Amino acid sequence: MKNIIKPIRTQVSIAVVAIMVSQFTHAGAFSLYTEGSPAAIGNFAAGIAAEAADASIGWYNPAGLVLIKEQQVVFGGVGVFPSSSLSGVSTYSTIIPGSGGSVSQYTQAFSGLSGAENAVVPSLHYALPFSESVVFGLSVVSPFGLSTDYGDTSAVRYAGTRSQLETVNVSPEFGWLLNDFVSFGTGLDLQYARVKFNRIIGSPALMSNVLELPASTIDSQTLNSGDSFAVGFHAGLMLMFNNKHTRLGLNFQSQMNHKFNGYSQLIGRLADPTLNVLDDPLSANPDATFRSNHLFSNDIPLPEIITLSGYQDLNTKWALLGSIVYSGWSPFKTISLNNIAVGLPNPDESGFIIQTTTNNTAPQNYKNTWRFAAGANYHVNERWMIRMGGGYDETPTVLSDRDVRLPDTDRWALSIGAHYQWRPNLGFDVGYTYLFADGEAVINNTSKISEASSYNVNARGKGHAQLFGLQAVWKIDQEKVATK
DSSP states (O other): OHHHHTHHHHHHHHHHHHHHHHHHHHHHHTOOSGGGOGGGGGTTTTTTTTOOOSTTHHHHOGGGGGGOOSOEEEEEEEEEEEEEEEEEEEEEEEEOTTTTSOEEEEEEEEEEEOOBOOEEEEEEEEEEESSSSEEEEEEEEOOSEEEEEOOTTSTTTTTOSEEEEEEEEEEEEEEEEOSSSEEEEEEEEEEEEEEEEEEEEOOHHIIIIISOSOTTTTOEEEEEEEEEEEEEEEEEEEEEETTTTEEEEEEEEOOEEEOOEEEEEEESGGGOTTOBTTTOGGGSOTTOEEEEEEEEEOOEEEOEEEEEEEEEEOSSSEEEEEEEEEEEOTTOOEEEEEEEEEEEEOTTSTTBEEEEEEEEEEEOOOOOEEEEEEEEEEEOSSSEEEEEEEEEEOOSOOGGGOOTTOOOOOEEEEEEEEEEEEETTEEEEEEEEEEEESSOEEEEEEEEOSSSEEEEEEEEEEEEEEEEEEEEEEETTHHHHHTO
16 A cells, blocks of 8 residues: 555645746736736737837836936836636546556546636836936836635645745836937846745545545645746837837847745645554644745746837827737746655655655746737827727647646737826826637646556636726926926
């Protein structure tokens, strides 16, 4: 019976790696690219690197800062309301030792399962002209992030429970006007990232089919958290024609390399050194805890992003906008976690568990993605402007690696928004984007737990998301600039 409990070590390490990977998958597939500017929600960020509607241009293309003629503060947030529905079957399989290869399976069917969680993404932008040709900017944004929670008792708990990624990026920026037709800009990116990733580990087939106990008898939760700090840059170029009514913007955001450090904690009967899974597992402490304070990862690359945008005033009422965005996910090949807290079989005493740490490396092989957006602005009068647009956004996931933590596909987007100039120095923007999947996400993913055990999820998923943006634009010295 020893061979039945050997999977525990591998299962824990695979669980932690897979959940941490899911965070970054979400960051690519549900990139917070548009959430850096609540106004951009109104047209899916069409023309974002060329329009220069407000100080947020410093983040999307610092070369456009030269079009900001007054000291300006922009602050607001975007509400992200995702929805997902997953239906299928999960199967935990274990080969019973001494049975001639007989396999014991624990199967659960599920329908309409959702792990999506709502969030608010704040942002702050500032612009300060030093002269007609030099403008300073500051952007505080969250370029990647998501939170999901399937719960500790769901039918996919052995694949993932709670996962969370939060990033904060602080960028001082400068824009320079080189001549009447060309400007250049650059910014320093100081990025903090934090991840939390949880999962249930156990041996449901052994418990329910062999020992005739509840399948969740030794279910234990692995809690893992880490943070990281990375430094990068972004730089842009702006070409302006037709008295600046025609503009082309190109922006490059560098790859950000994160190495996470934190802790790993095992909570449950598997963390109790008195546990004997073959004798009386119910006697072990369900609240036992074992902790490792030295969890760390390999270097994790968040993608470089290249944005090409166009802006064209057709007349005093209408303007057309468009963007093509490339995200370079392909360097994200593997992820390694070290010093994961685990419960392992004691080699000297059959059925007993010892607590220690382990390491694991898993391949990922993500693909590069493209985003396309087109839109228009309509000036109703001096106070009101309407935004509209839409586009298409690819997912970096590939079919062979897709799992329940990201039942994702490519997406379409439809957007609408408005700007209202309440006072000469104070305006407001609102925006709404509806994201909907380009077909169902097909999942047929098998995790090899050990030589004796595996876990398969065969499911189909649907999903959509709604984004609501609201911001205020305050022109601090608007009256002073107007008298020059």
